[in-house]
Amino acid sequence: MTDDSQRDDVDPVTLEVLRNAFATVAEEMSANLIRTSYSPNIKERKDASSAVFDARGRMLAQAENIPVHLGAMPHSVRTVVETFEGAFEPGDTVIHNSPFSGGAHLPDITFVSPVFVDGTLVAFVANRAHHADVGGSLAGSVSADATSVFAEGIQIPPVKLFERGEVVDGVLDLLTENVRTPDEREGDLRAQQAANETGRKRFEALIEKHGRETVEATADRILDYSERRMREEVHDLADGVYEFADALDSDGAGAEDVTIRATVTVDGSSVAVDFAGSAAQVAGAVNAPIAVTTSATYYALRTVTDPDVPPNQGCYRPFSVSAPEGTVVNARKPAAVVGGNLETSQRIVDTVLGAMAAAGVRPMAAAANGSMNNVTFGSADSSLADPYTFYETIGGGYGARPERDGVDGVHAHMTNTQNTPIEALELAYPLRVERYALRPDTGGAGEFRGGLGIRRDIRVLDHDASFSLLSDRRRNRPYGLDGGQPGAAGADRVVIDDEERLLDSKTTLELSGGDLVSVRTPGGGGFGPPEDRSPAAIARDLEEGRLTAEHVAEHYPHYDGK
Known part of the structure; x- marks a missing residue:
């Protein structure tokens, strides 16, 4: 320097x-x-x-x-x-x-x-x-x-x-x-x-x-x-070695609980992040190239330092990232990698931020919904005059923070995209959005509630279509902090011939005209003990439909309706 x-x-x-x-x-x-x-x-x-x-x-x-x-x-x-x-x-x-x-x-x-x-x-x-x-x-x-x-x-x-x-x-x-x-x-x-x-x-x-x-x-x-500027920020962090592990639900090809482990070493003005102990690369499409792992790590470290530090190559000089080759965070060719960029990047962020929380960094948010909730439709009917491919990510709940609830229904962390407006979607593609709403009760309970997930129902119109769902946090829920509870898991469904069934988090289907997919995304984790949540905040959530009476009775028993 x-x-x-x-x-x-x-x-x-x-x-x-x-x-x-x-x-x-x-x-x-x-x-x-x-x-x-x-x-x-x-x-x-x-x-x-x-x-x-x-x-x-x-x-x-x-x-x-x-x-x-x-x-x-x-x-x-x-x-x-x-x-x-x-x-x-x-x-x-x-x-x-x-x-x-x-x-x-x-x-x-x-x-x-x-x-x-x-x-x-x-x-x-x-x-x-x-x-x-x-x-x-x-x-x-x-x-x-x-x-x-x-x-x-x-x-x-x-x-x-x-x-x-x-x-x-x-x-x-x-x-x-x-x-x-x-x-x-x-x-x-x-x-x-x-x-x-x-x-x-x-x-x-x-x-x-x-x-x-x-x-x-x-x-x-x-x-x-x-x-x-970045080295000054790192100097303010407590020196030490901090570890955290999280997991993807699956790889979509038989492996479950795909572990990502990070050891974060803060030493003076530098931070080294080592992913040794992470799972070996898997058969499914959740392997991350080293560029993605580095990107996610840089992002996570930027979130716990001054956001006004100009984002350029210089601000990353104090950071180093290492990951054993052949692991899910540094995959070798010919590994499938499309979900590494989309899903594994999110879990890397959760893992690095979990380590920083263990380091006592504050203020720190609980885990966000932890998935880009990737949805893909494409025409499979050769009689269509205009073949199409439609891709989008769907938001979810953001984690609660000290003194503030999580944000409902947003894209978090490694994705910063907007949603596809219903009007634009229906104008461009032979698809119809039949429901687009927040999912009540999905934010993790806490003194500050996690943000709510989203429900988005899309029906295929008069054609055959291929469909892919590439998502996560359908089993391993987004963690809470300081006594806050985890956010709700996602739970996606498909309706074919009026029969509804649950979808795996990583699914490819062939659909026909009239079939409907319902994507239901996770909520964010809560922050602080639920018993410390103010009655006024609970009453407001009930009035606005963010919580149901059943959820309140289970998670906020101190609430007396006043």
């Missing part, structure tokens, strides 16, 4: 102006990507992220998008930079999605574009977006029963999709020939390119206004500043 207090090559005003300018470039890239995309998954749910990197591939700034994208994106950019070192030209864009060389899972395609000024490479701009289909065995490419990455879609090593500003037709054709919805995919891919073009132009304008030497020197200063 360079002691930026001893440097005088950049004045503080310029530093602050350019720090915010880098962040603004990333934010404008994301806004352009979302605005110009084709699929509801990106346009409505905003399942995409953008960031700005220096010429060495160090992240300078990120937009406030999806945590699981942003912490892992530097791995992808580093792979691209190393692969094409010395071979970049103005107007190039390299794409990449390989989970075992810096990627996360196959639906997340990363675009990396160099920025040149007067023939000199000065920066990279990058974005990542979740595509609603990238091929594989199941429409939507989020298959709960995949047992190999080869069943999950097309794997893209670093390759130029745009060369000197022109699309490489052969590469684009290769991609669109391997997906079920080629027009939508091409539209989203071109939206990603448009976002990077926005980033290029804005960064070039910064160089023109401030000069290359000033911008480069400021970039170094910003990274050092974030590192110093």
